[in-house]
Amino acid sequence: xxxxxxxxxxxxxxxxxxxxxxxxxxxxxxxxxxxxxxxxxxxxxxxxxxxxxxxxxxxxxxxxxxxxxxxxxxxxxxxxxxxxxxxxxxxxxxxxxxxxxxxxxxxxxxxxxxxxxxxxxxxxxxxxxxxxxxxxxxxxxxxxx
Numbered sequence: 001x002x003x004x005x006x007x008x009x010x011x012x013x014x015x016x017x018x019x020x021x022x023x024x025x026x027x028x029x030x031x032x033x034x035x036x037x038x039x040x041x042x043x044x045x046x047x048x049x050x051x052x053x054x055x056x057x058x059x060x061x062x063x064x065x066x067x068x069x070x071x072x073x074x075x076x077x078x079x080x081x082x083x084x085x086x087x088x089x090x091x092x093x094x095x096x097x098x099x100x101x102x103x104x105x106x107x108x109x110x111x112x113x114x115x116x117x118x119x120x121x122x123x124x125x126x127x128x129x130x131x132x133x134x135x136x137x138x139x140x141x142x143x144x145x
Contacts, residue, residue: 042075068136071108
């Protein structure tokens with residue numbers, strides 16, 4: 001997944017936009033990073049940090065849910081441009097296995113991008129591991145132009 005002429009926003013444009021409209025995403029330090037965008041896709045990384053741990057030493061569910069939600073939003077922004085009021089209407093998350101104490105990689109893919117709805121999925125992996133730790137599907141509502 002690389003920046004592509006088929007996208008309306010680049011990684012650097014999306015980063016700047018997220019910093020502007022969602023500065024709270026980086027509260028306590030930047031850990032969610034947009035790595036790549038492409039046609040109907042985005043890849044994000046959540047850097048490992050102790051604040052993401054839950055009892056038992058695993059990365060928390062809310063950390064993975066945030067990564068999935070933001071990765072879908074980034075994939076949508078890359079396609080439609082800066083639309084702040086595109087909002088999550090559904091997020092379904094399946095935790096498949098305990099992630100290690102490592103960065104998480106979220107690979108988002110849009111399954112449908114219509115005028116009013118976007119549907120996508122995100123596969124989340126522990127960095128360096130081949131087995132998925134979490135799978136999420138989500139729907140976003142896109143406001144009328």
